[in-house]
Amino acid sequence: MSQIIESTAARIRETVHSATTGLVEREQLAELMVLAAVAREHLLIVGPPGTAKSAVVRRVAAALGGRYFxxxxxxxxxxxxxxxxxxxxxxxEGTVETDVAGMLPEAEVAFLDEVFLGSTAILNTLLGVLNERRFRRGHTDLPCPLRVCIGAANALPEDESLAAFADRFLLHLFIDPVPDHRLEAMLTGGWQADQAKVTHFADLTDIDLLGGEVARVNMDEARGALANAIRKLRGAGLSLSDRRIVKTQRLIAAATVLAGRQTATEADLWPIFYVLPTREAQTSAQEVLRDSLVSAANPTLRAAVEHATLQPVSRATRLVEAARSCLHEQDTPSMRTIAEALLREIDANFTPRSLPEELAVERARLIERTHTDS
Structure with a gap:
């Protein structure tokens, strides 16, 4: 079974990579969609308009197939x-029933933009769909096949009732516009993104297969590490509800199977970062949990791990992979633009002394390529 899990996780990795081609700095969003779907939890994205939230969700949903709403x-x-x-x-005939054909109760993947603008009636009904996977309205009472719901908003709500609804999304991702040192890559990728085709390496049956393995993950080693991490957070004044703490175990187990394994370790602890409900709490947690997350790694969800931990090792691994991919491309102006953008990102994140040897080799190759082409 471990080989099946590993090969399935690899197919999902290829699907995420295909779905995010050209969408710079949005890989972690696609990866968290997959993590949430495998864990049977939901994801809230918070960020300003025009940051490609919708584009990523649509492309990942299209890549995985299934009914999308x-x-x-x-x-x-x-x-x-x-x-x-x-x-x-x-x-x-005197019966109040809802015709749900083609609507949210039949969806397997759902995206609700500006989710906090919904009325009380909508949000109350949504709670049943999100929490219990059941739709109840009038005489209608139906099971919902929903794997994951992605909510999006420009900011977290201040109203207490809406904040309680936001808490039903276990994963919270805060995104910003693309940073300066990746603008060229964003422009190049954005120009090509509309023409890029998403390859279907995996589908919802793969998500379901891994989801079925979540309950079988051996959590003994990771459970103690999770408890210690919670104590560190509490000591720093960062608290999580008991419900969110317990549910974090499902995310850790899902991360484990997406890494191709059946035993969770301290390397799989990193999803706790995304369980923290505010940007401020997440920022503080990166320092508080630095030692706890030092071994964090996941070959399927690399960008999500890097974003959570700010560990040089995970960042270097992604940059090495990106450099090698770039160097395999044909010599074109767009390839040179991407190579130059990668060089800027490498130099923005590492000093000559801190630059890992493997990444230093690829940096030298990028410099040689750009100088040769110029």
């Missing part, structure tokens, strides 16, 4: 726009 909520959105209209034929 997307909606932009507003103050005047009616429940029927998400869940379906009342079945008029049955209403005439």
């Amino acid at each position: 997307e909606y932009l909520l507003g103050r005047f959105t009616e429940p029927a726009e998400l869940f379906g209209p009342v079945d008029l034929r049955k209403l005439r």
Whole structure:
């Protein structure tokens, strides 16, 4: 079974890579979608408009297949726009049932933009869909095949009732515009992204296969490490609810199977970073948990690990992979632009003394390529 898990995780890795081609700095969003789907949890994305949130979700959903539902909520959105209209034929017979054909209750992957703008009626119904995977409205009571729901917003809500709803999304990702040293890569990738084709290396059956293995993961070693990490967070004034702490175990187990293993270790502890509900808490946790996450690694979810831990090793691994991929491309102006952007990113993150040897080799090759082509 371990070989099946490993090969399935590798297919998912290729799918994520294909889906994020040209979408710079958004790999961690795609990877967290996969992590959430395998763990049967949900993801909240918080960031300004125009940061490719929707583009990433659509491309990953398209790559995995299955029934997809997307909606932009507003103050005047009616429940029927998400869940379906009342079945008029049955209403005439005295039964209030909802026609859910093609609507959210039938979706396997869902994306709700501006999710906090939904009315109380919408959010209350959504709670049942998210928590229990059941849709209840009137006489209608249906199981939902939902693997993962991705909510998006420009900011976290201040209203207490909405904050409670936000807490139902176990994973929180805060994204920003692409940084200066990656602007050239963003421009090049954005120019090519519309023409890029997503290759279907994996699908929802692979997600389900790994999801079925989550409950079988041996958590004995990781459980103690998780408890120690929680104590460190509490000592720094960063608290998590008991419910979120318990559910974090599912994320750690999901990370384990996505790494191709069946026994969780301290290397799989990193999802706890994304369970912290605010940007400020996550920023503080990176320092508090630095020693606890020093061994964090995942070959399938590299960008998510790097973003969570800020560890030089995970960042160097991604840059080595990106450099080698670039060097395999044909000599074109766009390839040279990407190579120059990679050199800027390497130099922005490492000094000559801290530069890992493997990355130093690829940096030298990039310099040689750009100088030769010029």
